[in-house]
Amino acid sequence: MTSIPDTYEQSRERFHDDLASVRYLWPVARLNSHSLPGQDDLSIDWISARATKRKDKLLILTTGEHGIEGYVGSAMMQLFLEEYLSRLDPADTGLLLVHIINPWGMKDHRRVNASNVDLNRNFVKEIVPLIPSNPDYAPLDSFLNPPRPFRSPTLHKLALILRLPGLMLSFGIAKFRAATLLGQYRFPKGVYFGGQEIQEETLTMMELYREHVQEYAQVLHLDMHTGYGPRDRMTLVNSCHEKMTSEEAARRFGYPLVAAATAQEFYAIQGDMIDYLYTFMREEFPGKRFYATTFEFGTFGESLWDNIRELRTMIFENRAHWFGARPSARAWLAREFDKLYCPIEPAWLEKAQADTRQAFEGILKAEGYI
Ligand SMILES: [Zn+2]
Structure with a gap:
């Protein structure tokens, strides 16, 4: 079932059960888990299946980099397993399927990890040179991060x-x-905090990417996110390092909604995971064919008012986390945060699945995977 799971544990159990269906096609497939220190009940889990004859192509699918967004990500992972797995060729295609990069965030319904770090601002070689960056944030600190409880x-x-x-x-x-x-x-207590050190989750993923990509001639990576872009539509968000323009990508993949992660088309990000991979591949494996993109499932929408509502929700949620909240205010906030990052309405999910199918179909065909 490609449903949205109720809990992190239910999602992980379902993913563990998926190993059997991957093994049916890739008998060599393995399930691995990396427990996070001090959080023994939480783990980053992945299924790794090496191509059985020639290592031509690697497909990477990742979910839950922003914890709470892993509920929708988990549903899309199931969709992939149920509808696309059997269309790949195990002889020349390998898999790296990652269930929830940020399990703490998924379990606690936060985007960030246990140290308040937005992992999609943490994929950098070194944090120190970034600390003085983004000088416009400091004057906004008191507005974005008021140090008081959330009451009404x-x-x-x-x-x-x-x-x-x-x-x-x-x-x-x-x-x-x-x-x-x-x-x-x-x-460190602010919104969109990228960390003051590279996080365990980030290091685990960097290691996994290195270990897997080196064996293959071609790498395709699809990463699942929720919350931004036009309402009830999925946007393919390409890296600012991708050479293809959004129009070219839309034509090539037969998917109408593509944006680049630049200030003009979407918004710019420091420490973005996909940007990191583009740089890593260019520097270490320049001969390999590489394409990576983000599936961004829109919820509130992108009008000015929608953007304000989205920012407001982020500010309130962070404030309630650090400084507490009245129970009734907390309940309202939890509903609002879920609407933004893990909507559960059947009609929303159906549309998200239809968009995902169209994008999987277009990208996997264009890149020669199906
Ligand atoms: Zn996200």
Whole structure:
């Protein structure tokens, strides 16, 4: 069943059961787990299946880099296993299927990990040179990260909306949005914190990528995310390092909605996992064919009002995490956060699955996997 799981544990158990169906086609397939230190009940799990004859192509599918987004990611992993696995050729194609890069975040319904780090701002070689970056974030700190409990949605919404026009006017909307989303390395209790060291989850993934990609001539990587882009539609978000333009990608894959992760088309990010992989592949394996992209399932939408609602939800959730919340305010917030990152309405999921099928079909065909 490609349903959205109720819990992290249920999702992991379902993924463990999937090993049997992968082994049916790749008898060599193995299931591995990496437990996170101090969190023995949580693990990063992956199924690795090497091509049985020639190591021509590797397909990587990853989910849950932003914990809570792993609920939808898990459903899409199931869709892939049920509908596309049997169409690949085990003789020349290998697999690396990763169930939930950030298990703590999935279990706790947060995007970040246990150290408040947004892992998609943490894929860098070194953090130190990034600490002074994004200078526009510091003046926004008191607005983005007020150090007080979350008491009343109505009052806090009002306070936020009264302060916002002044900030947007003095910064300009584009600069304000860029400073917020780019990632920051100075405020550990702040939103979009990229960490002050490379995280265990990040190191585990870097190691896994290195170990797997070196054996294959061609690598294709699809990474599942939720929350941004047009409402109820999936956007393929290409790396700023991808040479193909969005129009070319849309034509090549027969998928209409493609954007590049640049300030003009989507938004720019420091420490992005896919950007890291483009640089890694170019520097270490320049001869290999490589394409990676993000499936971004839109929820709130992308009007100015939608962006404000999304930012508001991020600010409130982070504030409640660090400074506490009244139970009724916390319950409202949990519903709002779930609507943004793991919607469960059947109609939303059906549309997300239809978009995923269209994109899988187009990309796997164009890249020669099916
Ligand atoms: Zn995400």
